[in-house]
Amino acid sequence: MLFKELNHSQCKTYLIGCRNTGSAMLVDPLYDRLDRYFAILGYYGLGLLYAVDTHTHADHRSGCFELREFLDCKIIRHQMAPQPNIDIHVEDGESIQLGEQEIKVLYTPGHTPDSISLLLHDRVLTGDVLLIGGTGRSDFSGGDAAAQYESITNKLFTLPGETRIYPGHDYRGNKFSTVSKERDHNPRISGKSRDEYIQIMNNLDLPLPEKIQEVLFTNITEEEDKEFNLPSISQLNDVNQISPEGLSVLVTQNQEPIIVDVRNPDEYSGKLGHIQGSVNIPLMELADRYRELAQYKNQQVILVCRSGVRSTTAAALLTGLGFKQVYDLKGGMVRWNNMLKK
Numbered sequence: 466m467l468f469k470e471l472n473h474s475q476c477k478t479y480l481i482g483c484r485n486t487g488s489a490m491l492v493d494p495l496y497d498r499l500d501r502y503f504a505i506l507g508y509y510g511l512g513l514l515y516a517v518d519t520h521t522h523a524d525h526r527s528g529c530f531e532l533r534e535f536l537d538c539k540i541i542r543h544q545m546a547p548q549p550n551i552d553i554h555v556e557d558g559e560s561i562q563l564g565e566q567e568i569k570v571l572y573t574p575g576h577t578p579d580s581i582s583l584l585l586h587d588r589v590l591t592g593d594v595l596l597i598g599g600t601g602r603s604d605f606s607g608g609d610a611a612a613q614y615e616s617i618t619n620k621l622f623t624l625p626g627e628t629r630i631y632p633g634h635d636y637r638g639n640k641f642s643t644v645s646k647e648r649d650h651n652p653r654i655s656g657k658s659r660d661e662y663i664q665i666m667n668n669l670d671l672p673l674p675e676k677i678q679e680v681l682f683t684n685i686t687e688e689e690d691k692e693f694n695l696p697s698i699s700q701l702n703d704v705n706q707i708s709p710e711g712l713s714v715l716v717t718q719n720q721e722p723i724i725v726d727v728r729n730p731d732e733y734s735g736k737l738g739h740i741q742g743s744v745n746i747p748l749m750e751l752a753d754r755y756r757e758l759a760q761y762k763n764q765q766v767i768l769v770c771r772s773g774v775r776s777t778t779a780a781a782l783l784t785g786l787g788f789k790q791v792y793d794l795k796g797g798m799v800r801w802n803n804m805l806k807k
């Protein structure tokens with residue numbers, strides 16, 4: 466197996482290659498370093514099968530879509546990833562076969578709801594959930610300190626102690642750590658109770674990454690539309706959420722909320738389906754087409770998308786335009802369908 470970190474910077478991209486079959490995977494590729502990846506793949510004579518994002522990145526633009534465009538690889542993300550245009554959605558416990566190498570997916574939410582770790586026999590790529598001597602922040606993009614605590618203590622720390630840890634970021638020049646080192650010495654989480662950890666994470670008081678809104682928007686929609694006015698983070702935090710169970714109660718009680726689905730038309734008619742009676746207005750068109758909804762300004766309006774990220778932006782936008790009772794469907798169509806299956 467070939468295993469290399471390619472950026473030599475604080476933001477890590479890993480190349481996993483199977484020399485016998487000439488197949489490769491890139492994990493967390495950066496848009497800004499694509500030339501380097503093309504050159505390295507060419508140098509080793511590897512064909513790129515998969516480009517994986519361990520989660521929706523807020524601090525850099527993903528290179529996955531360009532890699533697919535130029536190299537015909539498949540993009541892999543977790544089922545809860547907000548981005549629609551993904552080839553393979555994975556879930557906890559699934560395996561990805563890369564030549565002779567088997568890579569196991571661990572669902573490790575907390576930094577974001579769509580965070581995964583990738584386990585190769587003696588090492589684990591932890592994305593931004595678990596860092597060396599730290600943990601990724603959980604205060605935006607749907608982060609959840611409690612879920613992060615569970616992911617780290619119940620999944621990552623239960624791996625054999627000698628398992629190497631390769632994180633998505635490192636700010637101190639480390640290359641890797643091990644499960645036992647982090648379990649015993651990570652100052653952020655080692656020996657901490659769940660409540661102590663949540664307390665620590667909720668009081669970090671870090672500034673938001675530069676250009677977070679633009680980067681998130683591009684990573685989620687693949688659009689680079691400078692005309693589109695993005696709501697600010699504080700507006701997004703003010704959005705009311707409704708659970709799938711709450712919405713189904715509303716619908717069965719004949720309260721008939723207005724349901725606006727902000728996915729693209731191909732997703733609306735695609736395999737996740739849509740909620741009966743919903744109107745399809747893609748997020749990118751909402752700023753131009755909101756007048757179609759003007760008569761509902763004082764009614765309950767529920768925004769829906771794939772996993773609840775685009776709908777949060779849409780809900781903030783409509784609230785800003787004077788709509789009084791706007792809600793965002795938590796977890797989007799993914800959770801709606803999970804509820805229907807129960």
Ligand SMILES: [Fe+2]
Pocket residue numbers: 520521522523524576593601
């Ligand atoms: Fe991250």
